[in-house]
Amino acid sequence: MPKHPLVSRRRALLLGLGTLASMGTLGMGRSKYLSYQIEALDDPKRDFTAVGEASLKERAAAKGLIYGAAMRYPALFSDAKLANCFVRECGILVPEWGLKWYVPGVPLRPNPDKFDFTEADWMAQFAKTNSLLYRGHTLVWHESLPPWFKDTVNSQNAEQVLVKHIKTVAGRYAGKMHSWDVVNEAIATYEKRQDNLRKTPWLELLGPNYIDTAFRVAAETDPKALLVYNDFGLEYDTPEDEAKRTAVLKLLERLKSKGTPVQALGIQAHLLGGETRFNSKKLREFFSNVASMGLKILITELDVTDKNLPKNTAVRDRIVAASLEDYLAVALDEPAVIAVLTWGLSDRVTWLSDFQSRSDGAAVRPLPLDADLKPKLAWNAIARALDSAPKR
Numbered sequence: 001m002p003k004h005p006l007v008s009r010r011r012a013l014l015l016g017l018g019t020l021a022s023m024g025t026l027g028m029g030r031s032k033y034l035s036y037q038i039e040a041l042d043d044p045k046r047d048f049t050a051v052g053e054a055s056l057k058e059r060a061a062a063k064g065l066i067y068g069a070a071m072r073y074p075a076l077f078s079d080a081k082l083a084n085c086f087v088r089e090c091g092i093l094v095p096e097w098g099l100k101w102y103v104p105g106v107p108l109r110p111n112p113d114k115f116d117f118t119e120a121d122w123m124a125q126f127a128k129t130n131s132l133l134y135r136g137h138t139l140v141w142h143e144s145l146p147p148w149f150k151d152t153v154n155s156q157n158a159e160q161v162l163v164k165h166i167k168t169v170a171g172r173y174a175g176k177m178h179s180w181d182v183v184n185e186a187i188a189t190y191e192k193r194q195d196n197l198r199k200t201p202w203l204e205l206l207g208p209n210y211i212d213t214a215f216r217v218a219a220e221t222d223p224k225a226l227l228v229y230n231d232f233g234l235e236y237d238t239p240e241d242e243a244k245r246t247a248v249l250k251l252l253e254r255l256k257s258k259g260t261p262v263q264a265l266g267i268q269a270h271l272l273g274g275e276t277r278f279n280s281k282k283l284r285e286f287f288s289n290v291a292s293m294g295l296k297i298l299i300t301e302l303d304v305t306d307k308n309l310p311k312n313t314a315v316r317d318r319i320v321a322a323s324l325e326d327y328l329a330v331a332l333d334e335p336a337v338i339a340v341l342t343w344g345l346s347d348r349v350t351w352l353s354d355f356q357s358r359s360d361g362a363a364v365r366p367l368p369l370d371a372d373l374k375p376k377l378a379w380n381a382i383a384r385a386l387d388s389a390p391k392r
Ligand code: XIL
Pocket: 096, 184, 232, 268, 301, 351
């Protein structure tokens, strides 16, 4: 794996920080020390120049990769400027909400007997009209379950409910879907189960085999779609992320050993700006271990939380961009990685405004385009990583 010059520079910075750490607690308040530590991560001289005018879509395609983003229906439907940016920059669209069981607005599953495909169909048509690939998120998850779920689904009918959902939803788009996140976030090492499975309603109602059932039914229903297991918390050199990487690998090995048709790992890659525990060697090894199982890899929800970063947008944007480029330099070095999707395209519409808002009230800046749809250094970082990626 080529040594990424910027990552070795980062290592030098971290060594410097290590020295500071021994001083850090002397005299300085912790929060002031932490912001100093994070400011020290900023490298004002780092070069983020992106050569040429090509869009992220074009730069990805030139390497046999796909770049795209998640988008929520109300934004894409009502914001023509955002929609135009989306078509220019993205080669694949994933509904942020429309293919989950239930997100307030126009839910897919308003009641046990009804499917409302209004949003998902409109977005499928938008993708088709604009020659975009379409991907589904997500058939089985413990979040975004409908209000009626807990009073309606029980151990007697759970499998029938699950199978009907997958057959109806995946069946509607069969042959048109690039890939499906069949099961999302099934691993939680803090649950201390031997199999490290998250204690979700699906596990409690159906046992661990709910995962195998979901993939088998999805494969029967849409043999053309790439079937993905998707999860988060796999990025950093922390005990938690290391444990989760190990648990995800064991899950994938278990599934493969039983002939369960999982074909790819989706790595959400919600990065944390200012997180210094980044080990490119360990991360690269993880990607290699997944690929060695014959699985493809998609980066499915890339963004950078900037809540711990300084308010100064020039500093913040540089640190966010550095996080993106350093991460993608490792990820895209693995030929099994076929796609990079950000979870949103513009800071105008990002889940992090609600879920990881800043204590100073400043608008978050996690995505390639700013709220005025102008490219940021984050855009440059992704462009540079795509330009540097080995051709597939
Ligand atoms: C998030 C959406 O972006 C939010 O709008 C919603 O309120 C909660 O879910 N991992 C996932 C995504 O797999 O489905 C989540 O999306 C973000 C974390």
